[in-house]
Amino acid sequence: MSGESRQETAEIQALAERPRPFAALYEHWERHHWSPFTTDFSVDAASFAALDETTQNGLTWIFAHRFQAEYNVAALLAPFLLAAPDYDVQLLLATQVADEHRHIESVLRVYAEVFGVEGGIDAVKALSDAQLDPIAETLYDALDGVVRQLERSRDADSFLRAILAYHVIAEGSIGRANQDFVAAQFRRVGEFPGLLHVQRLAVRDEVRHIGIGVSYARRCLSREGERAAGVIRDTVEAFQALGDAVLENVAAPMLPDIVAAYGAEPAVVWGEVRRQLELRLRSMGFGANGRWRG
Numbered sequence: 088m089s090g091e092s093r094q095e096t097a098e099i100q101a102l103a104e105r106p107r108p109f110a111a112l113y114e115h116w117e118r119h120h121w122s123p124f125t126t127d128f129s130v131d132a133a134s135f136a137a138l139d140e141t142t143q144n145g146l147t148w149i150f151a152h153r154f155q156a157e158y159n160v161a162a163l164l165a166p167f168l169l170a171a172p173d174y175d176v177q178l179l180l181a182t183q184v185a186d187e188h189r190h191i192e193s194v195l196r197v198y199a200e201v202f203g204v205e206g207g208i209d210a211v212k213a214l215s216d217a218q219l220d221p222i223a224e225t226l227y228d229a230l231d232g233v234v235r236q237l238e239r240s241r242d243a244d245s246f247l248r249a250i251l252a253y254h255v256i257a258e259g260s261i262g263r264a265n266q267d268f269v270a271a272q273f274r275r276v277g278e279f280p281g282l283l284h285v286q287r288l289a290v291r292d293e294v295r296h297i298g299i300g301v302s303y304a305r306r307c308l309s310r311e312g313e314r315a316a317g318v319i320r321d322t323v324e325a326f327q328a329l330g331d332a333v334l335e336n337v338a339a340p341m342l343p344d345i346v347a348a349y350g351a352e353p354a355v356v357w358g359e360v361r362r363q364l365e366l367r368l369r370s371m372g373f374g375a376n377g378r379w380r381g
Contacts, residue, residue, distance in 0.1 A: 108302035109175040112295055116182045121288050123193035126281045128200040134277035135201050142276055145348040147202055149269055151215035152223055154194050156262065158212065159227055161187035163253065166237035170246050179299045186292045193285045201282065220344075221337045229329055230257050233322075244318050247307050251322045254300025258293050260364040264356060266290055268349045275350060301370045308371060308381060316379035319371065323364065330357055 135143060164184050171177035191208075198204040198211045233252040236245050270286060273279045307315035338345065338353035345353050365375070372380045 108298065108305075109179055112179055112298050112302065113182065115295055116179075116186075119291060121189075123189055123196060123285065126193075126196075126285050128196065128281040131197075131201045131279045131281045132203075134279055138276060141347070143202075145344075146273070146276070147214075148218050148344070149265075149272070149348045150194070150197065150202070151218040152265065153269070154191075154198070154211055154215045155219060155223060155227065156257075157187055157190045157194055158215075159231070160253065160257065161191060163231065163234045166234055167249065167253070170237040170241040170249075172243070172246060176299075176303060183296050183299065186296070190289050190292070193289065197282060197285070201279075220341060222333055222341065225329070225333055225337065226257075226261065229326075243307070243311075247304065247315060247318050248322050250300050250303050251319060252326075254296055255304065255367045256322075256326050256364065259297040259300060259367045260360050262293055263290075263297070263363045264359040265349075266293075267359070268351055268356060272348065272350045297367065301367060304371050308379065312381055313379070316373075316381065319368075319373070319379075320377055323368065323377075326364075327361070330360065 135146070138146070161184070164180060164187065167180050168177060168184070171180055195208060195211055198214075199207075204210055204214060230252050234249045237249050266286065270283060273282060304315070304319060308319075334353055334357050338357075342353060345351075345356070349356060368377075374380055
């Protein structure tokens, strides 16, 4: 992560710990709008064209993960909006709907202008669907199952579980880890200034989304204490068990593809995902032993 990105991340994390975190996060969103149509991708396109076919395929494969992530999470925000417990939470979720669709537009530009994929979102979705691997499919199915529960039950525990799954685990742990590996890989293989620029902007948005999740969890802990802490622990333990199972049973056959695309073995990627999750839990007041310091 660049120095600028680290500074922005620290700033947003500080917002989540303010006495009025929801208002602070909304004000940050209002101050940091950006357009997916202003970045120049000409250097990126030339760099991509100069790569060998194997490297090109590796980059489009990891970018398929990016498209799938943005596309799927954008669709999953509707249950959140309908189940939001109050206006403050609903307002922040509404900003996130705009963010996620802006990210999709940015990704579509990369596909069209850097990778040379014609046909708009339908063509990009077809290509990314064809590149969907068992690891991503397993994780998306698990996320979908937790969030879709809000369509059947809007109770406080279900909403907290969904926030944890989406904002803290999917965006705050898996997404944050992948972003760093992907950025490093693009830097290794060529000059991609436009792509790295829009990724930095998207990461700034996503750190704010993580702030939504952490702030909501902190509010639940302050109001409900150990009851909320138990929901958080159960959700985290279920995710860690899923991740361990994926690493043991699914990742091994894909090892060459993962190393070629991400520049790291699956165990290293999983270790970074867990480290990111520990940072989020620490922000909520949990210690290394999983106990809440309420």
